[in-house]
Amino acid sequence: MATLRFHALSELLSRAPKQVKLPSNKVTDYYADMVFNTDSMRKYLSKDSFAAVKAANAKGGTIDRKMADGIASGMKAWAIEKGATHYTHWFQPLTDGTAEKHDGFIDYGDDGSIIENFSGKLLAQQEPDASSFPSGGIRQTFEARGYTAWDTSSPAFIVGTTLCIPTVFISYTGEALDYKTPLLKALAAVDEAATAVCQYFDKNVTKVHTNMGWEQEYFLIDEALYQARPDLVLTGRTLMGHSSSKDQQLDDHYFGSIPERVGSFMVDLELEAHKLGMPIKTRHNEVAPSQFEVAPIYEEANLGNDHNQIMMDLMKRVSRRHKFRVLFHEKPFAGINGSGKHNNWSLGTDTGVVLYAPGKNPKTNLQFLTFVVNTLMAVYKNQDLLRASILTASNSHRLGANEAPPAIISAFLGTEVSAMLDKIVAEVPDHKMTPDEKTALKLGIGRIPEIILDNTDRNRTSPFAFTGNRFEFRAVGSSANAAVSTTVLSAAVATQLREFKAEVDGLIETGVKKDEAIFQVLKRLILACEPIRFNGDGYSEDWKVEAAKRGLTNITSVPESLSKYLEEPSKKVLVEGGIMGEKELEARVEVELEKFVYKIQIESRVLADLAINHIVPTAIKYQTKLIQNVQGLKELFPEEEYETLAGSRLELIKEISLRTAAIKSKRKEMIQARKDCNVMDDGFDKAYAYDQKVRPYLDDIRYHIDKLELIVDDEMWPLPKYRELLFNC
Ligand code: ADP
Ligand code: MG
Structure with missing residues (x-):
């Protein structure tokens, strides 16, 4: 029996809704509790600091560095009171998600002892060693660093025990490396x-x-x-x-x-x-x-x-x-x-x-x-x-x-x-x-x-x-x-x-x-x-x-x-x-082409793996059972009767052979197609090739697998089926 699938299905039977207790019946009692918004700024910032943030917002710019220390210390006091122990510059690199690198509020004081610290410098700008994010060739690895700078138009907030500061992410040479910077410009x-x-x-x-x-x-x-x-x-x-x-x-x-x-x-x-x-x-x-x-x-x-x-x-x-x-x-x-x-x-x-x-x-x-x-x-x-x-x-x-x-x-x-x-x-x-x-x-x-x-x-x-x-x-x-x-x-x-x-x-x-x-x-x-x-x-x-x-x-x-x-x-x-800039635009296109190629490549690799390690062996196991059954029938019954009795099973045995053979040969062709694409240097050529030469195999191979799903013994099928995935809430 396909153990993981049935184990998962039996887990489902014991699921119960998790009770959630709201802190109050009124949303307004806790709304924006974890946001360093105008109300909390008024409370935690000096008049000058508060005015500096507001002024930065009004002109859509960054804060004056001279004011940053005051703002940072107010923000830190607020965050620590809310249970925060770390802070992060939160940004939106050119990937499918956001990025954060947490740093503790701790530092050495003048006498070498540990103090809680969060300076204006750290608030306003940071240099996360974020060299692995896609940049479309804007940053060569030797100058791979980018820096993040606070976007004052979006307030800081706390998730868990981390103070998150929304930032833009820019290369040393000034090009945007994120989704937020062009948005703000637009x-x-x-x-x-x-x-x-x-x-x-x-x-x-x-x-x-x-x-x-x-x-x-x-x-x-x-x-x-x-x-x-x-x-x-x-x-x-x-x-x-x-x-x-x-x-x-x-x-x-x-x-x-x-x-x-x-x-x-x-x-x-x-x-x-x-x-x-x-x-x-x-x-x-x-x-x-x-x-x-x-x-x-x-x-x-x-x-x-x-x-x-x-x-x-x-x-x-x-x-x-x-x-x-x-x-x-x-x-x-x-x-x-x-x-x-x-x-x-x-x-x-x-x-x-x-x-x-x-x-x-x-x-x-x-x-x-x-x-x-x-x-x-x-x-x-x-x-x-x-x-x-x-x-x-x-x-x-x-x-x-x-x-x-x-x-x-x-x-x-x-x-x-x-x-x-x-x-x-x-x-x-x-x-x-x-x-x-x-x-x-x-x-x-x-x-x-x-x-x-x-x-x-x-x-x-x-x-x-x-x-x-x-x-x-x-x-x-x-x-x-x-x-x-x-x-x-x-x-x-x-x-x-x-x-x-x-x-x-x-x-x-x-x-x-x-x-x-x-x-x-x-x-x-x-x-x-x-x-x-x-x-x-x-x-x-x-x-x-x-x-x-x-x-x-x-x-x-x-x-x-x-x-x-x-x-x-x-x-x-x-x-x-x-x-x-033109260079930024080209870099972005390059990143998108790369993402496209990787996504198809990953899908193709996963499918090839599942086809050979999950589907084909299962189909063959079932086919072996059918063959044994047919052999049994042959021993028990005279030739003519055997042929009528075994007929449909013989068809199944054949179909399984044909489909598994098709899966195997298509898989082989798909891998070769990938290899042919992978040596291409030009981003567009490669993306077109992946789209036209590799992607169609995903459907071709799937077609045979889905047909096998219909004929193989349900008990043996290893992957949860659509009816199980879709009706489980
Ligand atoms: P639906 O399109 O399904 O009828 P809703 O009426 O719930 O959806 O609205 C969808 C979203 O559009 C909501 O987030 C709503 O606040 C937003 N919306 C309504 N008016 C505007 C507006 N003038 N500009 C931008 N978004 C708006
Ligand atoms: Mg709508």
């Missing part, structure tokens, strides 16, 4: 460009911030079963497994009652998240069995993204307490829904206006339309860049699958906003507008709020959808660092807004009135970006044909998609837009 760029455009409508606006509200989807798998699946442990997805007879056909999991064990996990998770000042609000069952979602109320994007990263880490840790493992892979199971991370994105002003929410009068609505149209145009011009920001080895399984956004980028607006844009096109004349024409148009625009409130049409099939007061970038993968998509989107919109402003200003200079200039440019943009607007079914085959006719790109290959980063439109947004 947020600053869109702030500047959007504030300038807001000036047309409201002179009081001095700052525009970006909002992010993420929705994190995930799977929970019992830890015993997880451990019995080396593919899940090593690659985050199942490389084999025949579909379960029942999975999500009945939609009986989606929004169903949350299983008790999972409920306890969620309560525990939310408790930890609330203590860390994350406004977690929503939890529910998702479409696939064992799939769930968690979402906060939206926040400023840099903070929101930090929170998503912290949350993913928390989810890994808290799930273990409940004897679960959390899966963030975009497609852990073939044939059922995968997981995404909807990235709800909007801009808001320091006067309290969400720029994607319709306003109260024609003027604020014109502002709303200005931002919507410019965003559409940015998406239209940068479809390839946006896709490059989200298409990874793991997300490529999900995009274009029948339940996920396609690899064609389009934008859904809903019928009402679409009609509004069409109205502008129809009613803005080519000649100078008459006062009557202007009044009529403004009246029409003034009516937006009512129509949007009634507008309940939601399109789940669109990769980029307008949802009433924001755009929802749905193609983002569940395992992604959402900083990447937010950086690209914000930078693209910034570039577009700058161009818009230049064009409108140009018209004003020629004597056109401001409103009219805005209308004229909007009309031009609406017409130009028409192909990106699509309100229909993004999952349909018809859309692929229609999108091609419209000239929209449809790219499913990861290396091809990444190559778009290096083309002119992308460079215009990222390099000319001041988000990263």
Whole structure:
């Protein structure tokens, strides 16, 4: 009998929900308890230190080194009171996760005795010997060090007994080595460009911030079963497994009652998240069995993204307490829904206006339309860049699958906003507008709020959808660092807004009135970006044909998609837009190509190993049993009767031989293909080769394994099956 699988299944029977006790019935009693936020700063910092942090925040820079000691000692006092013994600069290298290196608060005092110390120098900047993180060749190993510097716009927090200080991670020569640095630059760029455009409508606006509200989807798998699946442990997805007879056909999991064990996990998770000042609000069952979602109320994007990263880490840790493992892979199971991370994105002003929410009068609505149209145009011009920001080895399984956004980028607006844009096109004349024409148009625009409130049409099939007061970038993968998509989107919109402003200003200079200039440019943009607007079914085959006719790109290959980063439109947004230098951009692409290659390489190695060490021996053992049985029949029965009786078993014996032979020969070919790829030097060549020459074997080999799973004696099958993995909560 396959012992590990059955041992895991019997473990499951003894699982019980873990009771979680909340410190209080009121969230507000413990919310942000572990965050060095404004309230705790006021308490622990001197007036000058407090002002220094606030000033740094306001201008988005770093703190004055002279002030750092004072701030550090206040932060240390707070942290020690909360039980912290260590501190770390917490950063987001170009890997799938965050990084931390803990140092104790201890040091030698002047007289050689041990003291508790945390200086300003250590707070502001550090040099972790982080030479093993991917840098895309920016750091040669002899100058491998990078340094981390405090991002004062994201508050320090305590996890366990460690004070975590959010930081950027930069090379000695000044290039960004992380996801946070370009994000901060993109947020600053869109702030500047959007504030300038807001000036047309409201002179009081001095700052525009970006909002992010993420929705994190995930799977929970019992830890015993997880451990019995080396593919899940090593690659985050199942490389084999025949579909379960029942999975999500009945939609009986989606929004169903949350299983008790999972409920306890969620309560525990939310408790930890609330203590860390994350406004977690929503939890529910998702479409696939064992799939769930968690979402906060939206926040400023840099903070929101930090929170998503912290949350993913928390989810890994808290799930273990409940004897679960959390899966963030975009497609852990073939044939059922995968997981995404909807990235709800909007801009808001320091006067309290969400720029994607319709306003109260024609003027604020014109502002709303200005931002919507410019965003559409940015998406239209940068479809390839946006896709490059989200298409990874793991997300490529999900995009274009029948339940996920396609690899064609389009934008859904809903019928009402679409009609509004069409109205502008129809009613803005080519000649100078008459006062009557202007009044009529403004009246029409003034009516937006009512129509949007009634507008309940939601399109789940669109990769980029307008949802009433924001755009929802749905193609983002569940395992992604959402900083990447937010950086690209914000930078693209910034570039577009700058161009818009230049064009409108140009018209004003020629004597056109401001409103009219805005209308004229909007009309031009609406017409130009028409192909990106699509309100229909993004999952349909018809859309692929229609999108091609419209000239929209449809790219499913990861290396091809990444190559778009290096083309002119992308460079215009990222390099000319001041988000990263050309060298940094190239380095990032190199890192992404490398990650892609490694992920496929690992999957291929794991599959080869499992096929030969788990599957083929099991199949042969079963075949031997069949052969013995058939031989027995032959001894017992006369020839004719034997043939009828043994017929189906003889077929099975043959099928097993054919399938195991196919697995073995495909495995051999796959290994050779890997070898051929591995000698390639060029990053792109190698990634294309892995995609085209190695990756197809994963499906080919799996096909035979899944067929064997159907015929081999269930008692002998070594790996937990889909029905077991998916129905265990
Ligand atoms: P769904 O899209 O499933 O209906 P919700 O209504 O729960 O989801 O919202 C999803 C996320 O969008 C939440 O994090 C929410 O706070 C966020 N959100 C709402 N309004 C905005 C906005 N203007 N900008 C950014 N995010 C927003
Ligand atoms: Mg949503």
